[in-house]
Structures are given as structure tokens and as C-alpha cells.
Amino acid sequence: MPAWNQLCDISRYFKRPTAFFFREKFPKHINPELIEYRKSDNLNLNNISPALTIGIMEVISRRDTFLEIMGEMHRPLTSFSQYRLNSENIPQLSRHIREILNVDLTEQKSWLYNNNRKDTLHYNFLNKWKEILSSKLGVLVFEIPKVDLKEMRALCIYYDKHPIILLNGADSPNGRIFSLFHELTHLIIGESAICDVDKNNSKEWLCNNVAAEFLVPKEDLLKNPIVLNKNSNEWSKQELKDLSNEYGVSKESLLLRLIHTGKAYPNSYEILKKDFKFKSNKKSFGGGSPVLNQIKYHGTLYSRLMLNAYENGVISSVEFSQNINLRLKHVDELTEQLFM
DSSP, X not given: OOOHHHHHHHHHHHTOOGGGGGOSSOOSOSOTHHHHSOOSSOOOGGGSOXXXXXXXXXXXXXXHHHHHHHHHTTOOOOBGGGGOOOOOOHHHHHHXXXXXXXXXXXXXXXXXXXXXXXXXXXXXXXXHHHHHHHHHHOOEEEEEOSXXXXXOSEEEEOOSBSOEEEEETTSOHHHHHHHHHHHHHHHHTTOOEETTSOTTOHHHHHHHHHHHHHHSOHHHHHHOHHHHTOOSSOOOHHHHHHHHHHHTOOHHHHHHHHHHTTSSOTTHHHXXXXXXXOOOOTTTTSSSOHHHHHHHHHOHHHHHXXXXXXXXXXXXXXXXXXXXXXXXXXXXXXXHHHHO
């Protein structure tokens, strides 16, 4: 029998309350939603790593906390069903996303500059898109650390009220931007999904193409001055970089769009493939400002609610620290970052 301190260590290691270990019987499913939310049959939960399993459980629990506090503060919940669209038409789904987000291409392209500085890594694009999905559609956008990109780049869990999109924080900003709209497409057609589980799945193909068409619309790409003035189908790395910066996507995604629109040779991707190799962002959740790290991890919609709930006395200081994983000394900085 472990001593109490040992049991506490075990609880922290397995991320379970100590009361869990006093159960007479082991539960069949700790959280049934982990088994039931996936509508497709191509997901084998036995192959999911502990880090991803815990991550899924944590974001589901975080959403439960969000809904509970929204109720205590008498705030209306956003229904996502109004944005559903039963379609497999790529242009139609892309236009639908553009309409419900109400962001035109002029605004999208303006995000290349952040505080008059050119953001070629596209963090500003990523943060803008995350904020818009949360504020306009009520999607809870979270990020997860310590999960291998080979296992999961992103996932979504559909709920009528405040669905979840979970991004892999080890991915590049461009990778997370693309995943964000891939997952949003899954939600719009009314399903949950873990991406990169089955790349041959027809729904994965559909969501990839919708995300690509939304971020770099074919019609706009063909009218782009850089494309119009191009006299050949061969593209240099610098040309791809300049064009990808306009839309806030990777050079790889931009080249694939050029190939699909007949403006680049089909073998161009294979020739330049070695230049597109991405290294995992191992420092994604380490170092830097703890406030910015937690905003990234929890998302702005959730973080703002926790801050408002604490300031209005709905939750205690202890609950605030537990829910947002920040000490009270960070409240002023959190307020500045969320409402500046």
C-alpha cells in the first residue's frame, strides 16, 4: 500500500484524482466520449499515445468548465449548428466559410504586417484566424504540447454548443493555419475527426481541398499580378516565398495550388520537396512568457472567460489558477494581452 505522499505522486503521474484509486472496480471507459465522438470507423483508440489521450480528456474537461461558468454568468451559448452545411462541393464550402467568418482577401493579406513589421513566419495570420474562429463562431481553439506530429497534427470534436479544435503546438504556424481550416471543414459538415489517421479517407481529401481553396482561392490566385506576369511554369523559391506571404500560407501549399491551377509543372513539387522539409517546433511550449504560453494553450475565448469570471467573483483565486494554469501575479499581464 503506498503512503499518502506516494499516492499523490502516482495521481499526478497518471493525471487522475487520488479518489480514483479508491474505486472498487476499474471503469470500462474513463470518458465515454473518447470512444463515441468519432463517427468514422478508421480510428483505433488503442494506438493513441498517453499524451494524446490525456490531451483529449483535458480539452473536453476544459470545455465542460467553460460551459459551466458561462451558465453561472448567465451568458448565452453559441450554437454551431447554424453554420452547418451538408455539402461536398469544395467551392461552395469555401465560400460558406468566407461568408460566416466575414473576412475578405484584402483583410487576410493585410495580416502580413504586424505593428508595421513583416511577419514572414505567419504567426500573425495564425493568431488572427484563431481569434476570428473563436469570437465569431464560438469554436474553442486549443493547442497541445508533447504529441508527435506523426501521430496528430490536429483534431476536432463536434458539439452543437462550442465545438473544439485542437492543434498540435509542435507544428509550424503555416501547418497550424492549414489544420485550423481543415478541422473547421469537418465541423461544418458535422463530424469529429483526428487528422492524419487515414489520409486516403475521402473526407480528409475533401477537407484538405476546402482548406486550400479557402486560404488561396483559385480565382484570386489566377488574377494575382505575380501569376499574371509570369511567363513560364517554373517557379523559384523566392517567387514562391513572395506569393505565399500574400496569403499567409507555406511555400509548399502555394506551389500545390499553382500546380492544381495549371500554373506550375506537375513535377515542381518533387523537385522542390527537400526545401519544404519542416522541423518540429520543440520549443513551442517552452520558455518565453508564461502568459503567452497559456493563451496559446487555452485559447483566447476560454482565457477571457476565466479572467472575467475571476474579476466578477464567479470563481475563486484558486479556481482561476487551476483553470488557466497561471498565478495571480500574472493577472495584469493576462488582462493586457487579452484586451489590449
